[in-house]
Amino acid sequence: MEINFEDKTVVVIGGTSGINLGIAEKFAESGAKLAIASRSQDKVDQAIKILSKNKHKAIGLTGDVRDYSTVETIMKDFNTKLGDFDVLISGAAGNFPAPANGISSNGFKAVVDIDLVGTFHVMKSAYPFLKKPGASVINISAPQAYVPLEFQIHVCAAKSGVDMVTKVLAMEWGNDGIRVNSISPGPIEETEGMKRLAPTEEILNATADSVPLKRIGTKSDIASTAMFLSSDHASYISGTVIPVDG
Ligand code: NAP
Ligand code: COA
Numbered sequence: 001m002e003i004n005f006e007d008k009t010v011v012v013i014g015g016t017s018g019i020n021l022g023i024a025e026k027f028a029e030s031g032a033k034l035a036i037a038s039r040s041q042d043k044v045d046q047a048i049k050i051l052s053k054n055k056h057k058a059i060g061l062t063g064d065v066r067d068y069s070t071v072e073t074i075m076k077d078f079n080t081k082l083g084d085f086d087v088l089i090s091g092a093a094g095n096f097p098a099p100a101n102g103i104s105s106n107g108f109k110a111v112v113d114i115d116l117v118g119t120f121h122v123m124k125s126a127y128p129f130l131k132k133p134g135a136s137v138i139n140i141s142a143p144q145a146y147v148p149l150e151f152q153i154h155v156c157a158a159k160s161g162v163d164m165v166t167k168v169l170a171m172e173w174g175n176d177g178i179r180v181n182s183i184s185p186g187p188i189e190e191t192e193g194m195k196r197l198a199p200t201e202e203i204l205n206a207t208a209d210s211v212p213l214k215r216i217g218t219k220s221d222i223a224s225t226a227m228f229l230s231s232d233h234a235s236y237i238s239g240t241v242i243p244v245d246g
Contacts, residue, residue: 003231006031009082010230011075013065013122014092016043018191019140022219023089023226024051024058030227034058035078038092057082065092065118072125079129086131087230090122091140093158095196097151108154115158119165133177136230139166140222141182141241163241170239179238181229186245189216213246 010027014020015036028034028051036047037060044060051058059081063070079085094114098107119139130137144152145159163182170180187194187207194216198204208216225244228234 001233003227003233004030008032008086009035009084010087010089011035011078011085011126012089012091013037015089016040016047016060018193019185019188019219019222020089020091021047021050023223026220026223026227027087028056028058033082035082036060037063037074039064065121066113068121068125071121075125075129084131085126085129086135088126088130088135088137089140089226090119092118093140095155095193097197099151100153103154111154112158115155116161119162123165123169130178135178137169137178137180138226138229139182141184143184143186143243143245145184145241166241167239174238181237181239182241183222183225183229184241184243184245185217185222186211186243187216188222189218191219211246215246217244217246
């Protein structure tokens with residue numbers, strides 16, 4: 001099955017590290033023009049260096065998804081420089097493990113604002129620039145959206161909202177020929193998320209053991225799914241949450 005994104009425009013918000021950068025790299029290797037954004041200028045610079053090797057076109061901007069006007073400005077800039085978007089990935093997120101009684105109102109709000117409100121900001125501000133028909137939109141969710149987990153009340157609340165945003169937009173934007181899906185990664189190696197949730201070798205091994213396939217996933221596992229979902233091979237898949245969790 002050949003998948004080619006030569007000269008397609010792919011926007012990855014939160015695309016400067018971890019799973020999202022892995023997705024951006026896979027699209028770049030397939031010939032796509034990349035636009036990425038996150039808060040840290042250092043991370044944007046490092047990611048652009050990685051994505052633009054082999055002379056691929058890659059641009060980046062800094063901004064916080066919690067601020068709507070910032071996200072709107074980023075989308076306009078990406079559109080001016082790279083044209084309408086074939087693929088939009090929304091993956092910015094924050095997480096820390098803590099019991100509900102150990103999370104302040106601001107701590108709960110910080111995660112909901114980044115993951116859920118941020119996803120809405122990314123979707124709404126990108127809509128005018130999505131290719132119609134044909135665009136593929138992917139929100140990066142998590143199993144916490146449908147599995148209640150202790151010490152993850154904020155993430156469970158935020159990511160279940162993200163999956164509903166996916167489904168509602170798939171209904172509303174289906175008329176435009178835009179497909180909207182979520183990918184829900186299981187535990188993925190060498191990521192900030194796993195460092196926070198499985199901080200010791202012992203917990204990491206126990207996590208791998210709890211997966212039926214008996215291994216932690218790779219960034220490539222998620223990136224391959226994002227490529228498939230954005231390709232013509234998935235042209236009748238919309239409004240769904242795809243677990244990639246072993
Ligand atoms: P990560 O490397 O920390 O990725 C998060 C990205 O979002 C970074 O590029 C970060 O860059 C950006 N970001 C964070 N807050 C932001 C904000 N307010 N505004 C704009 N950008 C922001 O973590 P990861 O573990 O790879 O997670 C990536 C995605 O996969 C997340 O959606 C996460 O929920 C999901 N996920 C991860 C796992 C896992 O095993 N790691 C499992 C399930 C789901 P800056 O710091 O520069 O802003
Ligand atoms: N336990 C309990 N509360 C915590 C916490 C922890 N481990 N870490 C942060 N908080 C609280 C803070 O105390 C603060 O609440 P307060 O003002 O009532 O004290 C609130 O969360 C916001 O923290 P702050 O550091 O000001 O927020 P920020 O906007 O700079 O950062 C976070 C957002 C907290 C989500 C930060 O961890 C982050 O930027 N994460 C991005 C990377 C990441 O999480 N990657 C994994 C993705 S799966």
